[in-house]
Amino acid sequence: MTTRLLITLDYELFFGQRVGSVEHCMIQPINKLIQILDQHGARLTLFVDAGYLDRLQLFSGECPELQRDYQQVTEQLRSLVEAGHEVQLHIHPHWEDTEYRDGNWQIDTSRYRLHDFDREQAHELVGRYKQRLVEIVGDRIFAYRAGGWCIQPFAPLADALHQHGIWLDSTVYDAGYSPDEIRGFDFRQAPQKEQWRFDEDPVVEDPQGRFVEIPITACRVLPSFYWKMVYIKKFAKGGEFKSFGDGQSMVYNAAHYWKLLSRSSNTVTSIDGAKAGLLERAYRCLKASGAADIFNVMGHPKALTPYSLKKLDAFLAAHPELEGSTFQDFIHLKP
Numbered sequence: 001m002t003t004r005l006l007i008t009l010d011y012e013l014f015f016g017q018r019v020g021s022v023e024h025c026m027i028q029p030i031n032k033l034i035q036i037l038d039q040h041g042a043r044l045t046l047f048v049d050a051g052y053l054d055r056l057q058l059f060s061g062e063c064p065e066l067q068r069d070y071q072q073v074t075e076q077l078r079s080l081v082e083a084g085h086e087v088q089l090h091i092h093p094h095w096e097d098t099e100y101r102d103g104n105w106q107i108d109t110s111r112y113r114l115h116d117f118d119r120e121q122a123h124e125l126v127g128r129y130k131q132r133l134v135e136i137v138g139d140r141i142f143a144y145r146a147g148g149w150c151i152q153p154f155a156p157l158a159d160a161l162h163q164h165g166i167w168l169d170s171t172v173y174d175a176g177y178s179p180d181e182i183r184g185f186d187f188r189q190a191p192q193k194e195q196w197r198f199d200e201d202p203v204v205e206d207p208q209g210r211f212v213e214i215p216i217t218a219c220r221v222l223p224s225f226y227w228k229m230v231y232i233k234k235f236a237k238g239g240e241f242k243s244f245g246d247g248q249s250m251v252y253n254a255a256h257y258w259k260l261l262s263r264s265s266n267t268v269t270s271i272d273g274a275k276a277g278l279l280e281r282a283y284r285c286l287k288a289s290g291a292a293d294i295f296n297v298m299g300h301p302k303a304l305t306p307y308s309l310k311k312l313d314a315f316l317a318a319h320p321e322l323e324g325s326t327f328q329d330f331i332h333l334k335p
Contacts (some may be wrong), residue, residue: 003142003287004325005042006273006296008170008216009033010090012049013247014302019105020247022069025302026075029244033301036081036309040316042324046169047145050129057132059100066100069144074136081137082119086326089166090128093117096125109250112182113150114157123160130164142334143168143327148183155200162210167334168327169211170296174203174268178302179259179318190215194294197335212333217269217296219282226260229274229286240310241273243251247301271285271299276308279315295322 011026013019030046037044053073060067070074077087093116095106114122133141144166151157151171161167176187190203190213199209232241267275269282279297286292299308316322 002323003292003321004294005322006045006170006294006325006327006331008045008047008145008296008298009271009299009301010049010147011046011301012090012092013052014245015092015107015109015250016095018246020108020245020302025245025247027072029301029304030076032244032309033304033312034083034085036313036316037324039313040320040324041097042316042322043326044080045143045326046077046080046085046086046087047090047143048133049090049092049095049147050132051092051125053132053136054129055095055098055100065099065103071273073135077136081140082207084244084326086328087137087141088145088327089126089133089135089141090145090147091125091129091183093125112148114146115150115153119156119160122157123148123163126157126160126164126166127333130166140328142166142331143170145169146171149178149185149187150183151202151289152185154198154202158200158210166213168330169202169212170216170327172213173216173266173268175285176218176268177265190304192291194281194291195330195333210335212330212335214294214296214327214330216298217282217284217286217294218266219269219278220264221260221267221278222264223260225274225278231267232274240307243303243305245300245304247302269295269297271297271301271308271312272309273305275299276305276311276315278317279311283315283319293296 013025021309056066056070060070093114094109094112097111099106130141149171172187172190178184187203191205195214196205197209198211198213201205
C-alpha cells in the first residue's frame with residue numbers, strides 16, 4: 001500500500017516581542033528544505049500567513065524595506081508553485097491590528113483568533129486574504145489551516161470559508177488539546193481516520209458536510225521528551241538545535257506547559273527542531289494502526305534547524321516508498 005507524504009508548513013514570522021526577518025524565518029530555511037525534498041522527490045505545501053502579506057502590501061508603498069520583503073516572499077512562492085509545490089491559506093488575523101513603526105512590526109495579538117471578529121468581518125477577511133494569495137500564485141486556493149489551531153467553534157467561520165471556495169481543512173490532530181485561554185482547542189473527540197467530511201464542527205463527522213478534514217498525523221510523547229526540549233532551550237542553544245528563524249515565539253499559559261511536562265500527550269508529527277527526531281516512530285505507529293494512506297507532517301520554516309533537516313533527510317532516504325504529495329492530489333474529495 002502506498003502512503004502519501006504531505007509536508008505542510010505554516011509560512012509565517014514570529015508573534016512575540018521579535019517577529020524576526022523574512023530572510024531568516026522564511027526564505028533561507030525554505031531554500032535549505034527544498035534542496036532535501038528535491039533529492040527525494042518529495043513536495044511541499046505552504047500554508048501562507050496571508051494576513052502578513054496583506055499588511056506588507058499595505059505598508060510597502062511607504063517603506064522600501066517592506067517592499068523588498070514582499071518581493072522576496074512573492075518570488076519564492078511563485079517559484080515553488082512553478083516547481084510543483086503548493087500554496088494554501090493560513091490565517092493569523094491579529095495582523096489587522098498590527099502596525100509598522102520605527103522599522104519594526106508592533107504586534108498586537110488582542111484579536112488573535114478569527115473568532116474575535118464578527119461574522120461579517122470574518123467573511124471579509126477570508127475573502128481579502130485568499131485574494132492576496134490568488135494574486136501571487138493564481139486561483140488554486142482551497143485548503144485552510146487555522147492559526148494556532150484555533151478552529152473551534154467552527155460554525156461561525158463555516159459560511160465565510162465555504163463562500164470563498166475553501167473546502168479542505170488540515171488543522172485537527174488526533175487527541176489534540178490545549179487549555180490556553182487565547183489559543184485553546186479540543187480535538188479529543190475527532191474521528192481516528194485519515195480523512196472525513198464535516199460541516200459545522202471539524203471533530204464531528206458528517207457524510208453530507210461541506211468540508212473535508214485531512215488531519216495532521218499525531219504522535220504520542222512522554223513528558224521526558226519535553227523535559228529534553230527544556231534542556232536544549234536552556235543549555236544547547238547553538239549548533240544543530242539552533243533555529244534558522246531569528247524571532248521570538250508567543251508564550252502559552254502555565255497550564256499548557258505543565259500538562260506537557262507532567263503527563264503523556266499527543267502532539268503533531270513535525271519537522272520543527274527536536275520534534276523531527278520523532279518522525280520514524282510516528283510513521284511506525286501510523287503503519288501499525290492499519291491506516292497508513294496519508295502521513296501528514298507539519299512544521300514552520302522559522303523553527304527548522306540543522307538537526308531537523310538532517311533527521312528529515314535520513315527519514316526520506318530510509319522510506320523511498322513514500323509518495324510525495326500535496327493537497328492537489330486530493331481534489332477528488334471535494335464535496
